[in-house]
Amino acid sequence: MAEKRDYYEVLGLGKDASSDDIKKSYRKLARQYHPDVNKAADAEAKFKEVKEAYDVLSDDQKRATYDRYGHVDPNQGFGGGAGGADFGGFGDIFDMFFGGGGGRRDPNAPQRGNDLQYTMTIEFKEAVFGKETEITIPRTETCDTCHGSGAKPGTKPETCSVCHGAGQQEVVQNTPFGRIVNRRPCSNCGGSGRVIKDKCTSCGGAGKVKKQRKLSVRIPAGVDDGAQIRLSGEGEAGARGGAPGDLYIVIRVKPHSFFDREGDDIYCEVPLTFAQAALGDEVEIPTLTEKVKLKIPAGTQTGTYFRLKGKGVPRLRGYGQGDQHVKVTVVTPTNLSDEQKDLLRQLSGSMGTPSTSGSAQEEHHESIFERMKKAFRGE
Structure with a gap:
């Protein structure tokens, strides 16, 4: 049996490498040797080796033990050889590479509302001297009846019994390459992590309603064609207590007959x-x-x-x-x-x-x- 390589050598790092260095090297090498990307005969073995090294060096306690004892773990440890590495974590790896950042998004976390854009056409001299005006915009606002919960007054959303509030379901598959964990939005709650049994009659459970909102706008003197004015917090309503988006007013100036x-x-x-x-x-x-x-x-x-x-x-x-x-x-x-x-x-x-x-x-x-x-x- 071949002697196991030093974990720092596997990741191409020195023993003084920082946590960020370890993570960056792992991401690079895991992508390089991932069996779905690299079809070389030794890609699977190298991928397992890289992951095992990362599992140890990314954990402060395991890293300290390794730095002191090397591959000989007095506690019958963490290494377990190449065969002991959990080749399952595909889902975790894909999360890290493609948007997960190594963790799962909380489906119940506050979500900021969308920004809106409104085009306003003004006269030449209005752009020169400025003006106060009023506009009406259609936008989504938090429902006044349920205050954004989507549930009928007197009730509240319940935690999904299928995903237990995670908003995701995991499907585990055993393949010749190891254990693959696939995550997908929960089929019961649609990824929200909550189920509304008694929906609000005003918003139908959405927590938001469409409204026509009047806003006072000050056009500053000297504004030119194509300029944008931002009204903070006047965009679409956020979800689950998230901040509203912003409203961007795009100025269009009519030409003058003389100037x-x-x-x-x-x-x-x-x-x-x-x-x-x-x-x-x-x-x-x-x-x-x-x-x-x-x-x-x-x-x-x-x-x-x-x-x-x-x-x-x-x-x-x-x-x-x-x-x-x-x-x-x-x-x-x-x-x-x-x-x-x-x-x-x-x-x-x-x-x-x-x-x-x-x-x-x-x-x-x-x-x-x-x-x-x-x-x-x-x-």
Whole structure:
């Protein structure tokens, strides 16, 4: 019979290995040599060896005894050779790898409620300045009649007689590889560990009911399209005393007819006549809050930008406001009188430039004027 290897050597560790080191090594090697994964001829034997080493070194008392006496246990101990290792624990191993963490989930433990999402569409200026509003959301709440127990008032859920409150049933199978323990949700209680004989008439035993709930919401000034507002505890009700989920409000902002937004800055387009651009002028500009005067220098070219400092959007996280950027566009005159046309021809001739016209450009300029009129009206 081959001499049994040192347990630390089996796990590839030194004697100063911590409990976490032992657990990590075991998980890695058990996965590597598990017979369902590794089809090598010696995989089963190595798996048993790894598990035996882990069973000893993961137990503080057994580890201390092993460190002192080695494989010779004065109490006719724990090792038992490779044949003494319980190859059954498949269920425990799978629990460890795939969500169990080495333990069983308590079916009666508090469970947090689900989060909810609500999409709110607001006007451009409501996003800029903020608002208080009220919304109605459908959500699941704890039943007021049974207070979440699901049982008729005066009664209470009983512990499942099949799984005894564990919420799981174990099925043991003996295979050529050893004993396999399979766990599955209890067929009698559905995995809850409890049985309700007299169900609440309001919720039908669910412990929760659907309701339409009105909530007051504050939209902060400066919020932008796509932003989320979290209302803590306003989601679905939890189960078995668990905390409720949260409500996430997703903001959608309608576009404005005159203003465009980029971050905390506002952009707009303002029309100028040829004379204003050539000779200079002072024009009135609509902003988000008021009308201001903007000085146009002589010789301003179409497409030039001017900045109105502090006339943008309030900064959501910080102090102050963004800026407003004004793009000026020189408008081609339309519906000229014969006299005006002659004067323009004379000007064009003196400047050595040909006269031009374009209906598409005229339509664009008309739309600029219309948008600017709406902005002045506060629309």
